[in-house]
Every structure is written in structure tokens, then in C-alpha cells.
Amino acid sequence: MADTSNAIADVVVVGSGFAGLSAAISASQAGASVIVLEKENSLGGNSVVSGGTVTVVGSPIQAREGIQDSFSLLKSDMCQAGQQRNNPRLVQQVIEQSYPTFEWLTNELGVKFKDRVDQYGGHSVPRNHTPEDVSGAAMITALLTKAKQLGVEIRTQTRLSKLLVNSQRDTHPILTGVEVQTTKPSAPIQQINVNQGVVLATGGFSGDTGFRQQYAPHLPPNLDHTNVPNTSAEALVEAIRIGAQCLDLDQIQLAPWVSPDETGYGIAPLFASYTVLAYGLALDPATGKRFINELADRKRWTDKLLEIGHPCIGIADAAGMQNSGIDIEPDLDRGVVKKFETLSSLASTYQIPLEKLNQTISRYNSFVEQHQDPEFGKFIRDYAKPLSSPFYGVRLWPKVHYTMGGLKIDVRGRVLGKGDRPIIGLYAAGEVTGGIHGACRLGGCAITECLVFGRIAGREAATHTQVPS
Structure with missing residues (x-):
């Protein structure tokens, strides 16, 4: 039974990793009131245990070392690895925003990176930039600090249980809110109404063996994974329930x-x-x-x-x-x-x-x-x-490391439903989405993607109109 003491926010962000916190900051800077939901007791999800490396084209370190790189070269690398399953418009968005996002991390958030550039597998040239502590934790700390300075409300141990849409027949779904439940025993379901939109930034489903095997039965069910516990698909499943499209759910990356x-x-x-x-x-x-x-x-x-x-x-x-x-x-x-x-x-x-x-x-x-x-x-x-x-x-x-497939989005981070029409008020960023990496993700590109599309989705959620364009 739902709790009658409903909350309200302009934007609700589900997930507190790179994509979620970037979205929360962006939405707040666009003037929205923001609530971030995190199902675990701690914040950051897989982002905390990552190496924190971002892929950047056109950095000063590349220039200093005489590394010849370009948007077209990284796009070629990503699409070759992805076996041309990548959405080129999404890929281009990530690439073009890679250096502005890197500047945002360093100049506005104060994240410090090593004074060098590395080359990961599948990249034609060195373009991977790593934090000084070789960890995503410092970046999460910087994002959290900024979000709290902006007045973003963050709720831990709070799980998304339902996406709420208008119930009118013969109309395109419009998101009106979410139902959530804390992880405390016998906790009531609560409703949060949204004025503008919801951003799903819940990560992948590497640890959700049942969902994983449904779409990738070729993988051994007992295959270990590299993710934090409870890396699961419930938000993805809920988006599918209200009509969201997915793609490439069978494309699951193993880390070698x-x-x-x-x-x-x-x-x-x-x-x-x-x-x-x-x-x-x-x-x-x-x-x-x-x-x-x-x-x-x-x-x-x-x-x-x-x-x-x-x-x-x-x-x-x-x-x-x-x-x-x-x-x-x-x-x-x-x-x-x-x-x-x-x-x-x-x-x-x-x-x-x-x-x-x-x-x-x-x-x-x-x-x-x-x-x-x-x-x-x-x-x-x-x-x-x-x-x-x-x-x-x-x-x-190998172990299961990353799920390339997920929700279908456009360059504005809008989740697409039937006929590729946006589900009004629903946005997504990060590993919960599909289309960027195709059949294989190159190292360092995921964090860049999370930050780039997190910022885009947060801004779009805070400023969208009620009629899809």
C-alpha cells in the first residue's frame, strides 16, 4: 500500500554513480529541484570500484606528447570494435563532448589526473586519462560534493519499485512520478511526483543472472562478474513495462x-x-x-x-x-x-x-x-x-564485466518508445542504455559516456516540454 505522504521534485535521478550524479548536478544547475535515489546504503555503485579512466580526444597531454588523434579516429575505433552496431550519432556525441567534460571534471570539480596518457586495447593511439589515485572514488567524491553544494537531496537504501505514467488511453505515455520503497523491513511504498522528468542511471545487469541468461543464454550461468553486488535489471525491466525500447541486450562484454x-x-x-x-x-x-x-x-x-x-x-x-x-x-x-x-x-x-x-x-x-x-x-x-x-x-x-545493451535513447538522452517516439519525461544515461558501444566497448569510453550523457539527460529532464519533438 502506498504511503499517502507523497514527495515532489522537478527531477528524480535513479542511481548515484557517474551518470546519476552528473545528471543531478546538471539538472540542478538548470534550476530544477532534484532527488537522487540509491538502493544501496553507500553511494557510487560500480563507479566507486572502477579505475576512473576517461577517454579524451584533444587533451593538452596528447598535444604535448605529439599524439595525433581526432574525432574520426576514435569513432572509427569504437565502431570497429562494436562491429558497426553502434549508433553513430550517439558515438559522435560522446566523442565531441569528451574534452569539454574532462575540462569540467578538472576545472569545476577539481578532479586531479595523472600527467600522462595511456593506451587501452582497441584504441589506435593513447587517449586514456587516469585519476591520480587510479580509482573512480575520488571522482565520485567530487561529484557528491558538488551535488550537495547545489542542494540535491540524496536518499540511500531507497529502491525504485514503479515508474508512474498517465493512464489516459490512446496517448503517448507521460511520466508523472515514481514509487519507491526503502530497504528497511516492512517499509511502505512511497510516491514521488515529478514536475519534469526521471533520469534512469542504474547501471548494467552483469550481476542479474536470470535476466542475463534470458538474453544471453550462450554464457555459462555460473560465470563470475566484476561488478559490485546487486548489479541488477529491475529499473530496466520497469522501463520496458511502460513501453521503452531496448537493443543489444545479448551483447555482454567479458573482461579478459x-x-x-x-x-x-x-x-x-x-x-x-x-x-x-x-x-x-x-x-x-x-x-x-x-x-x-x-x-x-x-x-x-x-x-x-x-x-x-x-x-x-x-x-x-x-x-x-x-x-x-x-x-x-x-x-x-x-x-x-x-x-x-x-x-x-x-x-x-x-x-x-x-x-x-x-x-x-x-x-x-x-x-x-x-x-x-x-x-x-x-x-x-x-x-x-x-x-x-x-x-x-x-x-x-574472462569474467562478465559490462552490458552493452539497454534502453534505446536519442542524442538528448530521451528514452524511446514505440515508433521511436520519446516517452515524455523519461531519460537515461550510462550502462542502463544501449546503442553506443555495439558489440564491444573500448576501455575508458564507458566513464566518458556516463559523464557526457548524464549531464545531457539531467539538463534535458530539467528543461523539457510536455510535447515530444
Whole structure:
């Protein structure tokens, strides 16, 4: 039974990660009263446990390092990885707003980034910018601080239970409010009426095994995921109920740089993605040979790993750690990343043929010295060094990481219903949406997308008219 003491706001934002808080700030700056709903006790969702990296085209660091980048090059990279399933207009929006959003983070919110640019798999050039603490937590703190300064009301332990629309027949649905319920036992359902709109920023459904298997039955149901607990699809399901379109729900990304030797996200991704892939190598322990360009996109990586049928071994050294800025030494006691003084001890631990391992390392080192990889075409930075003792190794095997599919939106962040007409008053941003990444998301692009479309959706929700255009 609904609580009769209803609340009211101009805009309600569901979710408190990058997309949600960006939307709340944008809506508030546009003059709206805003309530943010978060179902968990803590704020930030998956954004807090992310590496915080944003993809940016045209940054001063790129210019300083002489990196030739362009909107068209990033668009080509994203659409090639996405197997041309991407909506080009949405992709263009993300790309064009990447640097203005980066400026907003640094100049208005005070987020500090490392004075360097990295290259993730699938990107043609270095364009990934990482926070100083290599974490999304500092960015969430900055967003929260700004939202609170603007007077945004934030409610934790409050779950969306229903989207409310006008009940008139033969009309296009217009969002009028939401029903919510706190996670306290026997809590009543409460209603929040909205004057302007609702922004869904609830993330993906990697942890919702039932929903995931409904649309991607090809994935093993017991496959681990990298997300925080309770990463589920209830808001997506509710939007579908009122007529929202979805796309690409079967396109689920597996992360190749995670380890089966730990649960969830863990410590392996930081070491593997920043150090192993950029400054080291990966090999098949059965053959002792490399099998892929370590900077390939995630889909190519995971497809190749699944073809091999067992975990690969990622190898790096101290020089690689120094270049990446990721010091794994404090975490060696977890037993996920291991340190070896000799290649023979590494080979013995991972059951790699020693002669083949020596040959592979020697061959790769010659590529590093030449700054060219004729075997797989990997981009080798000018300051990369040949691998030398001590060595660091980690086992890598895919986990569910990101769901590319979700609600169909337009360039204004409006959720589209039947006939691609907007559901009036309903907006979405971030991983709950689909269409931007197609079949494969490139690293760093998700956070950029969340921030860009969060700001767009919040502004649009605060200023929209009641008649769709």
C-alpha cells in the first residue's frame, strides 16, 4: 500500500554513480529541484570500484606528447570494435563532448589526473586519462560534493519499485512520478511526483543472472562478474513495462584482464590492463607462445581466450610497473600476482615449457628494442624496455564485466518508445542504455559516456516540454 505522504521534485535521478550524479548536478544547475535515489546504503555503485579512466580526444597531454588523434579516429575505433552496431550519432556525441567534460571534471570539480596518457586495447593511439589515485572514488567524491553544494537531496537504501505514467488511453505515455520503497523491513511504498522528468542511471545487469541468461543464454550461468553486488535489471525491466525500447541486450562484454584466482574485480585488472598489456606480454602456458596483440580490444581478447580454453599468463617486470605507475608489490601477499627472480621459476609455477618461454621472451624483447611488433602489430611506446628479472606473473581468464545493451535513447538522452517516439519525461544515461558501444566497448569510453550523457539527460529532464519533438 502506498504511503499517502507523497514527495515532489522537478527531477528524480535513479542511481548515484557517474551518470546519476552528473545528471543531478546538471539538472540542478538548470534550476530544477532534484532527488537522487540509491538502493544501496553507500553511494557510487560500480563507479566507486572502477579505475576512473576517461577517454579524451584533444587533451593538452596528447598535444604535448605529439599524439595525433581526432574525432574520426576514435569513432572509427569504437565502431570497429562494436562491429558497426553502434549508433553513430550517439558515438559522435560522446566523442565531441569528451574534452569539454574532462575540462569540467578538472576545472569545476577539481578532479586531479595523472600527467600522462595511456593506451587501452582497441584504441589506435593513447587517449586514456587516469585519476591520480587510479580509482573512480575520488571522482565520485567530487561529484557528491558538488551535488550537495547545489542542494540535491540524496536518499540511500531507497529502491525504485514503479515508474508512474498517465493512464489516459490512446496517448503517448507521460511520466508523472515514481514509487519507491526503502530497504528497511516492512517499509511502505512511497510516491514521488515529478514536475519534469526521471533520469534512469542504474547501471548494467552483469550481476542479474536470470535476466542475463534470458538474453544471453550462450554464457555459462555460473560465470563470475566484476561488478559490485546487486548489479541488477529491475529499473530496466520497469522501463520496458511502460513501453521503452531496448537493443543489444545479448551483447555482454567479458573482461579478459581479470583473474580466476580472486573473486569479483580484484587487483589483477590494474596490474594487467596498465602494466602487462602495455609493457609486457601474454602467452598460452600450453605452448609458451604469445597468441594475440596484447592491446587488442576486449572482444577479440576474450574470444581468443575462450578458444584456447584455459587461463593465459600475463608477464611484466619492474620497468613496466614504473612506466605504468602501478606498484603491485604491496598486494603480492594475496597470491594473485606472483613475483619471480628467474624465468625458470615462473615456468615451473605456471607449467610453461621453459625453452619456449625463453624463446618468446627473447623474441618479444627484440620487438621492444625495435619499437615494432611484426608478429601481432602491438603498439610499443618509445620508452618501453625489454623485460628483465624480476618478473611478475598473473593468470587471466574472462569474467562478465559490462552490458552493452539497454534502453534505446536519442542524442538528448530521451528514452524511446514505440515508433521511436520519446516517452515524455523519461531519460537515461550510462550502462542502463544501449546503442553506443555495439558489440564491444573500448576501455575508458564507458566513464566518458556516463559523464557526457548524464549531464545531457539531467539538463534535458530539467528543461523539457510536455510535447515530444
